[in-house]
Amino acid sequence: MEGDLIYINKKLRPLSWLYGLGVGFRNFLFETGILKSQTYATPVISVGNITVGGTGKTPHVEYLIRLLKDKTNLAVLSRGYKRKSSGFMLADNNTTIYDIGDEPFQMKQKFPDITVAVDKKRTRGISRLIKGEAGKDIDVILLDDAFQHRYVTPGINILLVDYHRLIIYDELLPSGRLREGAGSKNRADIVIITKCPVNMKPMEFRVLTKAMALYPYQQLYFSTYTYEGLERLDGQECTGGLESLADKHVLLVTGIASPEQMKLDLQSYAKDIRPLAFADHHQFKEKDIRLINETFSELPSPKCIITTEKDAVRLRTVEGLSDEVLQHFYVLPIRIKLMLDQEKSFNKHIIDYVRKNSRNSILAKDKDDYKSKDSDHTGDRPRTISFRNY
Numbered sequence: 012m013e014g015d016l017i018y019i020n021k022k023l024r025p026l027s028w029l030y031g032l033g034v035g036f037r038n039f040l041f042e043t044g045i046l047k048s049q050t051y052a053t054p055v056i057s058v059g060n061i062t063v064g065g066t067g068k069t070p071h072v073e074y075l076i077r078l079l080k081d082k083t084n085l086a087v088l089s090r091g092y093k094r095k096s097s098g099f100m101l102a103d104n105n106t107t108i109y110d111i112g113d114e115p116f117q118m119k120q121k122f123p124d125i126t127v128a129v130d131k132k133r134t135r136g137i138s139r140l141i142k143g144e145a146g147k148d149i150d151v152i153l154l155d156d157a158f159q160h161r162y163v164t165p166g167i168n169i170l171l172v173d174y175h176r177l178i179i180y181d182e183l184l185p186s187g188r189l190r191e192g193a194g195s196k197n198r199a200d201i202v203i204i205t206k207c208p209v210n211m212k213p214m215e216f217r218v219l220t221k222a223m224a225l226y227p228y229q230q231l232y233f234s235t236y237t238y239e240g241l242e243r244l245d246g247q248e249c250t251g252g253l254e255s256l257a258d259k260h261v262l263l264v265t266g267i268a269s270p271e272q273m274k275l276d277l278q279s280y281a282k283d284i285r286p287l288a289f290a291d292h293h294q295f296k297e298k299d300i301r302l303i304n305e306t307f308s309e310l311p312s313p314k315c316i317i318t319t320e321k322d323a324v325r326l327r328t329v330e331g332l333s334d335e336v337l338q339h340f341y342v343l344p345i346r347i348k349l350m351l352d353q354e355k356s357f358n359k360h361i362i363d364y365v366r367k368n369s370r371n372s373i374l375a376k377d378k379d380d381y382k383s384k385d386s387d388h389t390g391d392r393p394r395t396i397s398f399r400n401y
Contacts, residue, residue: 059158
């Protein structure tokens, strides 16, 4: 059920009150204009949350990438959490996971033709992208994990809320998991409740819609996970899908903040699921690899290991996995699906915003026609972005 993974440590509420004072004062400074927030002529779409831990940001950013990448010169700007570099960095074919962090690296690997950059200071990162440091005119910038980065005012602000950790039932750090109060949801243009069970009933949607208490200017969406075919960690060809797990004992290895929904979903496919969970963005050490090897060897046959795409980009850089493990190690790509037939409405909202605000775009003749068309780069003519029949 919704909010089922929330835990409140009541003893820490006095510290949460002090923390809330600090967060509230910072927001007050922005709201009164003492601290300045910058807007840009280039369309900027922010995707983020106010909860410590994962709400599914990367799959949702990848949804937007797929929606826009064939129609625009698209850039993704991330902080690059836990990277070993500093300042502004533009990803290329030689960039490593240590240069830009696991999530930006994953996106660049999956979508090599888009621009991916990292910079903790988002205003600087946006300015450098707009000035052409990517080697091309950027039509739209996706800000990854930037809901609280208030020095930028995005054209569309998307707030993700985990179905299992609803912000309306949570509390501020450290007694709860909120980085700021639930009232900050009012800054969002779009709120998406993520990781919803695929079998949610109509009454649940209505209850959640009422409980979120959004303003008329805000749009509420619901998303759930869908899973693609299994891929081998070592890159070898794999023909099996989730149906191949029916008789298998599965070791689920994750280094993400909230693996619970993935575990619940896989339970309907596999004979047995044994979770082996590490901290979010975990850097796998020798002892971790040893634990994976030993845990897998203890499982009865037939068996396999499954991990996430984000964990896979880190696990591919480590040594010491046993031959048995490597032969049975699979990656499970995750996509999101908008529920209640909301996909067309969501896509239209995003595309209309980009089309209207891109400095190089020319509106299609029929504003309700969304089929993509090739862009024109001939000579010095303005770049055309056309959306049709999407």
